Amino acid sequence: MRSSSEVKSNSSPDKRSVSLSSKRMSAMSECVNYTIRSGRSLQYQVPSLAIPLPCAFKIAIRDNQDTAPSISLSTPPASFRTDAGKRPAKPAAWTSLRGMRLLTQLARTRSNTRLVISRHFSHCAPAAMALKFPIYPPPEYGGQTQPVKRPKEFACFSYDKDHKFRLDDSSLKWYYPPDLGVNLSSGFDQFIQHDGSIDEHLDSLLKTIASHEQKTGEPIDAHIVTWRGMLTKIMAVPFDDSEFEMNATLYRDSIFIEEHHAFKVVQQQAIPPRPGRRNGPPNELMCYWGYKFETLSTLPRPWGETPRDYIENRDQEVVNNKEQYCSVVRTGFGDTVVCLGGEVDAIWDAKPATPGEPIKWVELKTSSEIRSENEQFRFDRKALKYWIQSFLLGVPKIIVGFRNQDGILTSVQEFQTMSLPYEVQRRGMAKWDGNICIKFATLFLDWLRLNIKDEGVWRIQRRKGAREIEVFRVEVGHGRIITDEFMDWRIRLELGKTKPPDLDPPPAVEASSEPEPTPEAVASSGA
Numbered sequence: 001m002r003s004s005s006e007v008k009s010n011s012s013p014d015k016r017s018v019s020l021s022s023k024r025m026s027a028m029s030e031c032v033n034y035t036i037r038s039g040r041s042l043q044y045q046v047p048s049l050a051i052p053l054p055c056a057f058k059i060a061i062r063d064n065q066d067t068a069p070s071i072s073l074s075t076p077p078a079s080f081r082t083d084a085g086k087r088p089a090k091p092a093a094w095t096s097l098r099g100m101r102l103l104t105q106l107a108r109t110r111s112n113t114r115l116v117i118s119r120h121f122s123h124c125a126p127a128a129m130a131l132k133f134p135i136y137p138p139p140e141y142g143g144q145t146q147p148v149k150r151p152k153e154f155a156c157f158s159y160d161k162d163h164k165f166r167l168d169d170s171s172l173k174w175y176y177p178p179d180l181g182v183n184l185s186s187g188f189d190q191f192i193q194h195d196g197s198i199d200e201h202l203d204s205l206l207k208t209i210a211s212h213e214q215k216t217g218e219p220i221d222a223h224i225v226t227w228r229g230m231l232t233k234i235m236a237v238p239f240d241d242s243e244f245e246m247n248a249t250l251y252r253d254s255i256f257i258e259e260h261h262a263f264k265v266v267q268q269q270a271i272p273p274r275p276g277r278r279n280g281p282p283n284e285l286m287c288y289w290g291y292k293f294e295t296l297s298t299l300p301r302p303w304g305e306t307p308r309d310y311i312e313n314r315d316q317e318v319v320n321n322k323e324q325y326c327s328v329v330r331t332g333f334g335d336t337v338v339c340l341g342g343e344v345d346a347i348w349d350a351k352p353a354t355p356g357e358p359i360k361w362v363e364l365k366t367s368s369e370i371r372s373e374n375e376q377f378r379f380d381r382k383a384l385k386y387w388i389q390s391f392l393l394g395v396p397k398i399i400v401g402f403r404n405q406d407g408i409l410t411s412v413q414e415f416q417t418m419s420l421p422y423e424v425q426r427r428g429m430a431k432w433d434g435n436i437c438i439k440f441a442t443l444f445l446d447w448l449r450l451n452i453k454d455e456g457v458w459r460i461q462r463r464k465g466a467r468e469i470e471v472f473r474v475e476v477g478h479g480r481i482i483t484d485e486f487m488d489w490r491i492r493l494e495l496g497k498t499k500p501p502d503l504d505p506p507p508a509v510e511a512s513s514e515p516e517p518t519p520e521a522v523a524s525s526g527a
Contacts, residue, residue, distance in 0.1 A: 151329040175345075182408070209339065229259065234441050281405075297399070344363075457473065
């Protein structure tokens with residue numbers, strides 16, 4: 001498990017280094033070693049250790065001959081003592097209420113001195129140390145709207161037909177209207193399905209960010225780095241009682257957030273099957289209908305470059321959801337800059353020649369026919385996620401394929417992303433408000449940045465129907481959220497030792513500060 005410490009010294013940082021290794025001593029203890037390669041005074045900020053109470057720390061300051069005394073303390077510390085009662089060589093240590101921050105000042109350290117911190121614990125659960133962000137009723141978030149920045153794509157990547165990562169746009173698709181009356185169940189027995197049980201973490205997103213930084217020579221300025229799906233869950237909280245779990249870690253002043261994969265797998269396994277016709281089609285088949293609609297509605301090249309026989313025989317194409325095009329954008333909520341990665345289904349025409357210009361993306365969805373007020377209500381509730389997903393990546397158009405209970409495509413309807421909240425509010429059936437979603441996300445991200453100030457793996461957790469989001473530390477280091485390759489790249493970048501990327505990424509895009517119009521503004525303009 002890897003971690004790092006924050007170093008402040010009286011000399012230039014490039015001449016000071018701290019190497020850290022972590023070794024699990026047993027199921028009940030952990031030892032973290034900091035090796036100091038310096039002959040001058042340094043101050044070390046040890047990553048916060050959010051651990052259950054009661055617990056005990058053992059701090060040992062040792063030189064090459066292991067002659068220096070060690071210091072032991074319990075948390076919360078009443079006093080300090082050293083082995084054999086010796087007075088420590090000018091150390092000072094204490095804990096804070098939030099995260100039990102351990103700050104140790106070492107003066108006049110010698111070369112290759114080691115600071116060893118051991119923690120031993122056996123009581124309580126990490127959740128006892130949880131920070132809590134309250135969830136108020138939606139009207140409490142009314143009032144002044146929050147500024148948001150228009151998402152701008154600065155990089156992209158693809159997964160090919162075997163779901164292999166490619167640093168290009170080779171999996172980009174073009175929208176072409178599907179034929180009505182087709183059976184969305186056709187080809188289900190040949191479906192090539194991606195294995196969702198594999199935890200892919202943020203690996204592809206980090207590779208793409210590193211490649212972009214190799215082009216620009218500068219790290220991205222995002223405070224939050226995550227997949228679109230994570231921010232979708234957060235934005236929907238005021239109007240959605242669903243539970244979720246995410247893992248987050250702080251690295252180089254940015255918070256990286258991913259889904260807690262083990263929790264996701266358990267949730268998926270808990271979904272009850274629908275084997276009988278009386279209760280509707282099986283869940284697996286209904287999921288397939290969505291992928292089939294995407295296959296029927298997209299071309300691998302622009303219409304003018306696609307053979308006619310391919311267009312006319314799209315219903316015979318084998319559905320493969322391993323292939324994806326992913327857009328990486330820079331956006332913002334209030335003062336929080338966010339880097340998001342997410343899949344884009346198709347493009348309407350072509351990418352603009354000028355980088356950073358709005359792209360006419362298309363989001364493809366399927367839904368059951370609307371034949372009653374209850375069905376309209378259910379669609380309007382689903383439209384919340386449609387809108388959030390499209391809003392976050394700057395997708396201007398949502399195209400919905402409506403099908404009957406037998407999976408026959410009966411109609412196709414286009415919705416403008418920015419006017420969708422207004423249309424739902426006008427019908428007055430599903431009570432969700434895009435501005436409240438934006439405001440909630442802005443407040444939560446601000447709060448998260450204020451509270452995740454130290455390294456470690458943090459759990460972001462919301463139980464079903466809970467009126468709060470809990471955040472607590474579950475382990476030291478970065479887990480698998482940040483790859484070794486990405487950390488090595490950032491170190492080289494900071495040292496100015498950049499090298500050309502192995503693959504040629506899309507051109508870099510200047511950061512945007514252009515505000516995105518809020519749904520409220522769109523509604524007031526009569527869109």
